[in-house]
Amino acid sequence: xxxxxxxxxxxxxxxxxxxxxxxxxxxxxxxxxxxxxxxxxxxxxxxxxxxxxxxxxxxxxxxxxxxxx
Amino acid sequence: xxxxxxxxxxxxxxxxxxxxxxxxxxxxxxxxxxxxxxxxxxxxxxxxxxxxxxxxxxxxxxxxxxxxxxxxxxxxxxxxxxxxxxxxxxxxxxxxxxxxxxxxxxxxxxxxxxxxxxxxxxxxxxxxxxxxxxxxxxxxxxxxxxxxxxxxxxxxxxxxxxxxxxxxxxxxxxxxxxxxxxxxxxxxxxxxxxxxxxxxxxxxxxxxxxxxxxxxxxxxxxxxxxxxxxxxxxxxxxxxxxxxxxxxxxxxxxxxxxxxxxxxx
Numbered sequence: 001x002x003x004x005x006x007x008x009x010x011x012x013x014x015x016x017x018x019x020x021x022x023x024x025x026x027x028x029x030x031x032x033x034x035x036x037x038x039x040x041x042x043x044x045x046x047x048x049x050x051x052x053x054x055x056x057x058x059x060x061x062x063x064x065x066x067x068x069x
Numbered sequence: 070x071x072x073x074x075x076x077x078x079x080x081x082x083x084x085x086x087x088x089x090x091x092x093x094x095x096x097x098x099x100x101x102x103x104x105x106x107x108x109x110x111x112x113x114x115x116x117x118x119x120x121x122x123x124x125x126x127x128x129x130x131x132x133x134x135x136x137x138x139x140x141x142x143x144x145x146x147x148x149x150x151x152x153x154x155x156x157x158x159x160x161x162x163x164x165x166x167x168x169x170x171x172x173x174x175x176x177x178x179x180x181x182x183x184x185x186x187x188x189x190x191x192x193x194x195x196x197x198x199x200x201x202x203x204x205x206x207x208x209x210x211x212x213x214x215x216x217x218x219x220x221x222x223x224x225x226x227x228x229x230x231x232x233x234x235x236x237x238x239x240x241x242x243x244x245x246x247x248x249x250x251x252x253x254x255x256x257x258x259x260x261x262x263x264x265x266x267x268x269x270x271x272x273x274x275x276x277x278x279x280x281x282x283x284x285x286x287x288x289x290x291x292x293x294x295x296x297x298x299x300x301x302x303x304x305x306x307x308x309x310x311x312x313x314x315x316x317x318x319x320x321x322x323x324x325x326x327x328x329x330x331x332x333x334x
């Protein structure tokens with residue numbers, strides 16, 4: 001599974017974003033829409049007060065859903 | 070663990086150019102601290118979301134498939150999804166205002182530079198103005214340069230506001246206008262922001278969009294509360310349908326329609 005994921009990731013880096021069929025798996029097509037809210041309460045590396053999402057304004061954001069396994 | 074390694078690489082490479090990485094996992098904060106921050110030195114934002122409240126906005130309930138990334142431009146708009154691509158990231162970063170001055174300015178401008186680095190561009194612009202006619206050419210040239218950077222930042226933010234208006238994203242537009250009037254006080258753009266706010270305040274279309282957006286936020290909260298359980302999605306479905314019916318043609322109605330399509334039957 002991990003190798004498959006890595007292969008898809010490498011292919012994506014070479015070819016641009018992977019074809020939706022390769023990674024979509026139920027993920028919503030949100031192109032052109034505002035980034036849906038991030039409502040997690042526990043954060044790391046985001047300062048004592050937690051993540052200030054307003055500070056992302058004017059920045060390019062890469063939002064990744066992941067797991068450590 | 071390979072899937073988290075590339076995030077730190079991207080973070081190191083592009084953070085100073087304006088990329089912000091947010092990694093969301095449904096694992097515990099303790100595990101993420103040990104596995105990503107301590108073991109891999111991950112310095113980007115990491116969110117622990119065991120209740121899957123965030124992911125509900127991005128994936129059809131009941132479906133899984135990680136890793137999966139979304140790339141969002143400077144206006145907060147999703148531009149692509151799937152696997153992060155360096156080329157696309159670089160392309161988007163070209164349009165981002167880089168606040169770095171790139172060189173040291175004359176010590177006379179210390180206070181102005183300090184204000185600039187704090188993001189108080191109006192104060193920096195005013196402080197630099199006092200040195201524009203200085204006899205020392207280095208000082209006057211540096212003062213001009215600093216003012217130009219303030220104006221460039223102002224123009225970038227003006228672009229964000231205009232983009233937001235085009236997208237009918239008025240909640241963000243109002244927040245931007247408030248920020249501009251504070252950070253660029255005394256500059257021409259602050260007057261522009263005040264006039265733009267007045268114009269929007271008087272618009273019936275904007276008022277409707279704002280009401281619809283508020284309703285959409287509530288509907289999304291109901292959807293997140295259902296945690297993907299089809300039987301519990303009734304209130305969210307009803308709320309989305311109400312938005313479509315009550316606020317036709319609005320941005321929120323379009324998003325409510327899309328949300329309805331993605332809810333499991």
